[in-house]
Amino acid sequence: MADLLKKINSPGDLRKLPKDQLKPLAAELRKFIIDIVAAKEGHLGASLGVVELTIALHYAFNTPQDLLVWDVGHQAYGHKILTGRQDIFDTNRRLNGISGFPKRQESIYDTFGTGHSSTSISAALGMAIASRLKGEVYKQHIAVIGDASIASGMAFEGLNHAGVSKANLLVVLNDNAIGIDPSVGALKQYLTKARVGHKPAQDNIIEALNFKYYGPVDGHDLKALLEVFDELKAIEGPKFLHVITTKGKGLKKAEEDQVKYHAPGKFEPDTGELLNYDTEGLPLKYQDVFGLTLVELAKRNEKIIGITPAMPTGSSLKYMMQAFPERAFDVGIAEQHAVTLSAGMATQGFTVFCAVYSTFLQRAYDQLIHDVALQDLPVVFCIDRAGLVGEDGATHHGLYDIPYLRCIPNMMIAAPSNEIQLRNLLFTAQLQLKHPLAIRYPRGRGVAAEWELPFQQMEIGKGNCLRKGSEIAVLSIGKMTENVSEAISKISEEGKIGHYDMIFIKPLDKLLLQEIFSEYKKILTVEDGAMAGGFGSAVLEYASAKKYKGEIMRLGVPDEFIEHGTVKELQEIAGISVENIRSVLNSML
Missing domain, CATH: 3.40.50.920 (Rossmann fold)
Known part of the structure; x- marks a missing residue:
């Protein structure tokens, strides 16, 4: 039956469909997302990967009475379309249009604003405890979190509390082995074992935290998802469902290149072919000037280290990771760890360049003060996406780094006006840096086509x-x-x-x-x-x-x-x- 999606204006409409119509609905929803994002741009792969999971969640649970929290929100496009925003979805990320992320002011189905990662478990647990205090024992509380996000310290804090809370909480792990870049770390290795069928009963980290563990379940099998959700609804206390999905599911090129198709820009909806724009003669992106310059400096200076929290592609630290893999580290979604790891290396005489988006450095503020500035350690913070970043909106603008850094003793702050200044600041920083230095630069292309000029040392504090x-x-x-x-x-x-x-x-x-x-x-x-x-x-x-x-x-x-x-x-x-x-x-x- 065609045109099922047009009849869905709310999850209530969805729940009226017989189960045998959910699979063709998933195909329509996937095509709808592809067609809109192909023309309007946005986050693609994550939402394509959870089409069946999204349908199953809203079909099995009584949303919005049951509270559903999506982590980060990159994967929430299907959720928005099924919850009354289908007709305006083409305004996604446009001025005065709907947000690219869940937003409480936008819909009662968006229970929590999630633009940064790893907040869903804490938020949903807070809702679950509040429901118990209000006597709403019938409510379900669901947090959907990715395998990259769950490795963050905040997610562990939420799991640790939830395990002793007896709260009616379901954590759904959307495991596709990738965030924006491939997931890293020991937890990723553990989840990979579970994906391929190992039953680590004695060392099940989730059960050790007092969760009832279910899975892994095929996240593209609607029948299996609905069966396990029906079972989980009847079980009280903290529960954990491990769901295996494929990022970019349903668009061959998005499945094959999951990094590029996280947010691919405009593309042909039928084939996935990217619409190429002529960039000949245009200035390089600031992030690439940073990444390529760091490689050049690292060739000269063996004491240079590069660190990024889960943004090797976005920050272009990928160039150093390719050239000097033993001196460049992606530590996952762990900004606090990234900053203190940098501080630890700096105590041993290394010059550490910590590449992080302005909006994400906010998450490591105590570490900036206590672990770096208080000890006056010469860590260089390469702050990408400073200023207004555009369509990602309020959760991602880099507007607060100057005020939150300026008040910290020992912290120096520079803002290059072009790529040549950025390059020379990086060069200057690795010479004889005595204090922590933050270098902030914007998203997008620079202003100088000829940027790769001989290095010149800059005078700190000179305009x-x-x-x-x-x-x-x-x-x-x-x-x-x-x-x-x-x-x-x-x-x-x-x-x-x-x-x-x-x-x-x-x-x-x-x-x-x-x-x-x-x-x-x-x-x-x-x-x-x-x-x-x-x-x-x-x-x-x-x-x-x-x-x-x-x-x-x-x-x-x-x-x-x-x-x-x-x-x-x-x-x-x-x-x-x-x-x-x-x-x-x-x-x-």
């Missing part, structure tokens, strides 16, 4: 004067330097505007600032991060200390969460677009 002016000094960092330059070029009285690329947020170039204070009566700071406690705040603090009498205006991301859209759209909303900078400068003139 650049890009142009002199007579009335207004614009102080910019990082990506915003390009926006400011373009904005100034569109102003008729551009000779009145000076522009300074500060590069360092901490330490600030105080000599340059004193020169600016003496020459200009108006100052504008521009940053692609949270204004509260950010770069502009640092300039204001120093200006106050020096009793600067002029006017200081700040542009940056306001004190509110910015949702999803293109980077250009979000810069408009935040007030840091080229046009808004131009408008502010004209008003100051």
